[in-house]
Amino acid sequence: xxxxxxxxxxxxxxxxxxxxxxxxxxxxxxxxxxxxxxxxxxxxxxxxxxxxxxxxxxxxxxxxxxxxxxxxxxxxxxxxxxxxxxxxxxxxxxxxxxxxxxxxxxxxxxxxxxxxxxxxxxxxxxxxxxxxxxxxxxxxxxxxxxxxxxxxxxxxxxxxxxxxxxxxxxxxxxxxxxxxxxxxxxxxxxxxxxxxxxxxxxxxxxxxxxxxxxxxxxx
Amino acid sequence: xxxxxxxxxxxxxxxxxxxxxxxxxxxxxxxxxxxxxxxxxxxxxxxxxxxxxxxxxxxxxxxxxxxxxxxxxxxxxxxxxxxxxxxxxxxxxxxxxxxxxxxxxxxxxxxxxxxxxxxxxxxxxxxxxxxxxxxxxxxxxxxxxxxxxxxxxxxxxxxxxxxxxxxxxxxxxxxxxxxxxxxxxxxxxxxxxxxxxxxxxxxxxxxxxxxxxxxxxxx
Numbered sequence: 001x002x003x004x005x006x007x008x009x010x011x012x013x014x015x016x017x018x019x020x021x022x023x024x025x026x027x028x029x030x031x032x033x034x035x036x037x038x039x040x041x042x043x044x045x046x047x048x049x050x051x052x053x054x055x056x057x058x059x060x061x062x063x064x065x066x067x068x069x070x071x072x073x074x075x076x077x078x079x080x081x082x083x084x085x086x087x088x089x090x091x092x093x094x095x096x097x098x099x100x101x102x103x104x105x106x107x108x109x110x111x112x113x114x115x116x117x118x119x120x121x122x123x124x125x126x127x128x129x130x131x132x133x134x135x136x137x138x139x140x141x142x143x144x145x146x147x148x149x150x151x152x153x154x155x156x157x158x159x160x161x162x163x164x165x166x167x168x169x170x171x172x173x174x175x176x177x178x179x180x181x182x183x184x185x186x187x188x189x190x191x192x193x194x195x196x197x198x199x200x201x202x203x204x205x206x207x208x209x210x211x212x213x214x215x216x217x218x219x
Numbered sequence: 220x221x222x223x224x225x226x227x228x229x230x231x232x233x234x235x236x237x238x239x240x241x242x243x244x245x246x247x248x249x250x251x252x253x254x255x256x257x258x259x260x261x262x263x264x265x266x267x268x269x270x271x272x273x274x275x276x277x278x279x280x281x282x283x284x285x286x287x288x289x290x291x292x293x294x295x296x297x298x299x300x301x302x303x304x305x306x307x308x309x310x311x312x313x314x315x316x317x318x319x320x321x322x323x324x325x326x327x328x329x330x331x332x333x334x335x336x337x338x339x340x341x342x343x344x345x346x347x348x349x350x351x352x353x354x355x356x357x358x359x360x361x362x363x364x365x366x367x368x369x370x371x372x373x374x375x376x377x378x379x380x381x382x383x384x385x386x387x388x389x390x391x392x393x394x395x396x397x398x399x400x401x402x403x404x405x406x407x408x409x410x411x412x413x414x415x416x417x418x419x420x421x422x423x424x425x426x427x428x429x430x431x432x433x434x435x436x437x438x
Contacts (some may be wrong), residue, residue, distance in 0.1 A: 026234050031396065060285075061283045062281075062283060063282075064278075064280045064281060066321070066324045066325055066328055067328055068324075068327060068328035072395055087366050088367070090323075091366065093323070093324040093325075093327035093328055093365065093366070093437065094320050094321065094323045094327065094364070094365065095324070096364065097320040097323060097324070097360065097361070097364050098317065098320040098321060099322075100322065101313050101316040101317040101319075101320045102285070102317060104312070104313045104316060105287075105311075105312040105313030105314070105316070105317065106285055106312075106313075108287060108312035108313065109286055109287035109312055128363065128364050128365055128366060128369050129363075129364040129365070131363065133363040134360060134363040134364040137356065137359035137360040137362070137363050137364070138360040140356035140359065140360070141316065141353060141356040141357040141359070141360045142316070143356070144347065144348075144350065144352040144353040144356045145313070145315065145347050145348035145353040145356070146312065146313065146316075146347055146348070147306050147310065147312070147345065149348060150306070150347050155227045193303070197249030213239070
């Protein structure tokens with residue numbers, strides 16, 4: 001029996017990871033976080049995607065908001081995409097570190113062999129905790145810090161999207177018939193996607209380059 | 220201006236870390252966790268210790284309980300100390316990983332240079348996430364996963380107790396006049412310490428070998 005924790009935000013990337021975990025025969029425990037994000041509606045998407053895949057369980061963990069980001073501090077505006085190379089104000093300090101740490105604890109508790117996370121470091125917002133260097137270092141921390149690691153069966157961290165472009169992710173999702181109509185990507189979190197924040201721009205670019213229609217609505 | 224996050228459980232080790240951070244001139248942000256631990260009274264100790272040191276701030280983060288440990292699952296009994304080398308049932312999967320991840324996020328948000336954590340791997344309960352191998356791997360994950368790391372000023376993880384015996388920790392605490400009367404170590408969490416769980420046995424051993432009286436009450 002193979003079991004995996006799938007980090008599920010309810011967006012395009014994590015839903016593609018769900019499709020992959022499902023196609024590989026894992027029993028899936030979906031893990032989502034209510035961390036004070038302004039785009040809380042993504043949690044509704046995560047619930048729908050988890051139901052679609054008939055997961056074994058779906059945990060939504062409430063995390064105290066640490067602030068310091070336009071995604072969690074309503075006093076800061078989400079900027080439009082500007083193509084800058086610097087780390088944007090939507091960066092949430094330690095977000096993937098905390099998410100993966102929780103996933104690691106849950107993997108020990110539920111005896112899961114793997115964690116799927118949909119990070120990618122190509123068409124991305126420049127967050128440090130989406131890069132392979134971070135993921136590789138985290139694998140080591142998890143290996144040394146857990147019972148499974150000590151016992152010689154370390155929890156795997158699977159990042160199937162890490163080297164894919166957004167267009168390749170869309171193609172992969174479509175190949176696996178992922179329910180992209182249920183997903184939400186917009187940082188601004190309105191009923192319709194804004195179409196101009198980093199996340200919307202990357203998503204639209206992905207669909208356009210893949211030659212596929214994006215099934216969600218934009219303002 | 221030096222600022223540090225000090226992980227503060229309210230026990231002997233973390234209070235000794237507070238004393239060290241204070242003596243080194245750091246402005247201190249104490250960080251504690253309400254993670255469903257049965258010995259929740261340690262949080263009261265953490266509040267008293269934080270007040271004693273007049274910290275800049277004290278954050279108590281509520282974490283959803285992931286289960287899988289006698290410290291968080293009331294259906295499991297806390298065993299008496301048995302001297303075994305295996306990882307005990309009081310092990311909480313990913314606890315220090317989650318604590319340090321939060322501390323890393325807070326260090327970014329508050330612009331702190333260092334995190335103090337009172338792990339030690341000599342007179343300890345055998346938890347994998349108290350060992351130097353884990354701490355060193357985590358340092359790398361934090362370095363690669365944060366803005367401060369990318370900018371060349373990585374957050375330091377300071378573990379001043381990691382190679383000390385419990386007796387040496389007691390001596391160090393006394394040298395720095397740490398308020399050990401305010402601390403709580405017992406896993407069973409009663410009004411008086413049980414004196415027989417792993418944590419009580421290690422604490423009593425430390426005071427005895429240091430030739431110092433333990434100022435807290437035992438049943």
